[in-house]
Amino acid sequence: MIDVPIVLDDVTIRFDGRAALDGLSLEFQRGKSTAVIGSSGSGKSLVLKCAAGLIFPEEGDVLFEGRSIATMGEREYQQMQARTGFHFQDAALWANKSLGENLSLPLLAADPDLSDYALHGKVAESFASVKLELDPSLRPAAISMGQQKMVSFLRATISRPEILFLDDSLSFMDHAGSRQLMARIEEFKDAGATIIIATHNREFSGRLADRVVVLSDGRMVASGPYQEVMSSQDPALLPVLRDLV
Amino acid sequence: MVETFGRHIRQSLGQLSYAAGFQLFLFKETFNFLGKRRIGLRVLILQILFTGVEALSIISLLSLGIGAVIIIQGAQLPDFLLGEQLYRILIIVIARELGPLLTAFVIIARSGSAITTELGNMVVSHEMEAYLSVGIHPVSQLGVPRLIGMSISMFLLTVYSNVFGLLGSLTVSSIITRVRLADHLSALFANFYLVDIVASIAKSFVFGIIIAATSVYYGFSVSGAITEVPVKTIRSIGVSIVLCVIADGIIILLTMLVTA
Structure with a gap:
C-alpha cells in the first residue's frame, strides 16, 4: 500500500485569469490528518476538491495512489470515490431527495445489489450514531442548516471511507453539534483514516491535525506540525494565524 | 482587432468541441443506462410524469383549439370542406407538422427550461460535486434519465396531440358540413399513409x-453563479427552438425524397 495516497503536483487553477491555486505541490500521508488553513479565498476548498478528484486542475496533476485522477477510467474513478468521503462546506445535500435517500445513494453506488432491508438498516444506524432523531422521509429544506451539515457528514462517512475530506465542517454547527462531529471525526482518525481538513478553526485543527498547511493566495506559505506552525513568528504567517477563529 | 477576432474564433471552437464531447458522453451513458437502472429509474419515472403526464391538459387544449381553428379558417375557402383533399391537408398539417412541432414548443417552454434551471441550480449548490464524491457521474444520474424520459414523453404527447388536433378539426367540420363524425374518421383513416406515421414518430423522437x-x-454549463441560471435557460430555449426547426426541415426533405 502506498504511504502517500494523494499527491498534488504543481497544480494551478485560474478563475477569470486569476490564479486561485498557483503551482501548488502537496502530499497527504496515509493515516495522518492534515489541516489546510488560510484566510477566506486562499484556496483551501479548492485544494480539497482537487485532491478528491471533484475538480481538475488546468495545469499540473493530482495523483491517487500513483495514478493520475484525470486519466482514470469510469470504473477506476468510481472505485476511488468509494474509498473516500467528502463533507461539503454548505452541506450540498440533494434537495430533491429525502434525507434517507441522501444517505442511501452512496451505498447503492458502491453496491447496487444491496437489499432495501440492508439499506434501511444502515441508514437508521447512521442516524443513530450521532443521535439524530429525524424522519428519513424529510427533504433537506425541512431541517436546519446545522442538521443538514450533520446529515451531509453522515453521507460522507456512511461507506466507512479510508480517506475523509472535511471542508469547513464546523460552519453552521452549534456548540453541541460541533462537539459531536469532532468526536465522530476522532473515531475515524483513531481507526486509521486519512483526514484532510480545510478550516479556519483553531480548536478543530489543533485537536485533529497532525500537520498544518498554510495557504495564502493559492500558494503554500508554511507547512509542518501544528504547534510548530502556530508558534511561528514569521511576519508572512502572522496575519493568516491571526484570522483563525 | 485581428487578435480579438482570432481569440473569439478559438473560444467558439473550444466551446463547440466541448459541447460535442458532452453530447457524445451523454449518448454513450444513455446506452449504459440499463445496467444502472436502479439508481436512475426514479428520475426517469419522474421525468415522464412531469414532461408527459402533467403536460396532457395544455397539449389537449392547444391541439383541440388549433384543429378547430384550421377548419373554421379553411371553411372560408371555396370547396375546402368538400372532397378527400380535406383529410390529406389535415393529416399533413396536423399529424406531420403542427402536432410534433407544437408539442415540441410546449415541451421546450415547460420542461426544457425546467431542466436547465434545475440542473443549473444544482451546479450552484454543489450537488453535482456531491454526486461525483460518491462515485456517480451526474450526467449519468441526471442527464440520461431526462433524455430517455423526454424522448418517450415527446412521442406519447405527439400521438396525443395528433389525436386531439384531428378530433378537433373533424368535430368542427362535422358540425359545419353535417357529415357524421364516424364517416369523417373512416375517411381520415383511409387517407393515412405509412409515411405520415413514420414522419410524425421520427419528428417526435428527434425533437x-x-x-x-x-x-x-x-444546465451543466452553469459554472457557479446563480445569475448564470436564467441566462443559460433563455439560451437553452432559443437553441432548442432553432435546432427543432432545422431538424423539422431535414425530416421534411427526407420525407419528400422517400415519397418522390
Whole structure:
C-alpha cells in the first residue's frame, strides 16, 4: 500500500485569469490528518476538491495512489470515490431527495445489489450514531442548516471511507453539534483514516491535525506540525494565524 | 482587432468541441443506462410524469383549439370542406407538422427550461460535486434519465396531440358540413399513409432528443453563479427552438425524397 495516497503536483487553477491555486505541490500521508488553513479565498476548498478528484486542475496533476485522477477510467474513478468521503462546506445535500435517500445513494453506488432491508438498516444506524432523531422521509429544506451539515457528514462517512475530506465542517454547527462531529471525526482518525481538513478553526485543527498547511493566495506559505506552525513568528504567517477563529 | 477576432474564433471552437464531447458522453451513458437502472429509474419515472403526464391538459387544449381553428379558417375557402383533399391537408398539417412541432414548443417552454434551471441550480449548490464524491457521474444520474424520459414523453404527447388536433378539426367540420363524425374518421383513416406515421414518430423522437440534450447541456454549463441560471435557460430555449426547426426541415426533405 502506498504511504502517500494523494499527491498534488504543481497544480494551478485560474478563475477569470486569476490564479486561485498557483503551482501548488502537496502530499497527504496515509493515516495522518492534515489541516489546510488560510484566510477566506486562499484556496483551501479548492485544494480539497482537487485532491478528491471533484475538480481538475488546468495545469499540473493530482495523483491517487500513483495514478493520475484525470486519466482514470469510469470504473477506476468510481472505485476511488468509494474509498473516500467528502463533507461539503454548505452541506450540498440533494434537495430533491429525502434525507434517507441522501444517505442511501452512496451505498447503492458502491453496491447496487444491496437489499432495501440492508439499506434501511444502515441508514437508521447512521442516524443513530450521532443521535439524530429525524424522519428519513424529510427533504433537506425541512431541517436546519446545522442538521443538514450533520446529515451531509453522515453521507460522507456512511461507506466507512479510508480517506475523509472535511471542508469547513464546523460552519453552521452549534456548540453541541460541533462537539459531536469532532468526536465522530476522532473515531475515524483513531481507526486509521486519512483526514484532510480545510478550516479556519483553531480548536478543530489543533485537536485533529497532525500537520498544518498554510495557504495564502493559492500558494503554500508554511507547512509542518501544528504547534510548530502556530508558534511561528514569521511576519508572512502572522496575519493568516491571526484570522483563525 | 485581428487578435480579438482570432481569440473569439478559438473560444467558439473550444466551446463547440466541448459541447460535442458532452453530447457524445451523454449518448454513450444513455446506452449504459440499463445496467444502472436502479439508481436512475426514479428520475426517469419522474421525468415522464412531469414532461408527459402533467403536460396532457395544455397539449389537449392547444391541439383541440388549433384543429378547430384550421377548419373554421379553411371553411372560408371555396370547396375546402368538400372532397378527400380535406383529410390529406389535415393529416399533413396536423399529424406531420403542427402536432410534433407544437408539442415540441410546449415541451421546450415547460420542461426544457425546467431542466436547465434545475440542473443549473444544482451546479450552484454543489450537488453535482456531491454526486461525483460518491462515485456517480451526474450526467449519468441526471442527464440520461431526462433524455430517455423526454424522448418517450415527446412521442406519447405527439400521438396525443395528433389525436386531439384531428378530433378537433373533424368535430368542427362535422358540425359545419353535417357529415357524421364516424364517416369523417373512416375517411381520415383511409387517407393515412405509412409515411405520415413514420414522419410524425421520427419528428417526435428527434425533437425529444434535441430538447433534452440541449437543456441538459446548458444546465451543466452553469459554472457557479446563480445569475448564470436564467441566462443559460433563455439560451437553452432559443437553441432548442432553432435546432427543432432545422431538424423539422431535414425530416421534411427526407420525407419528400422517400415519397418522390
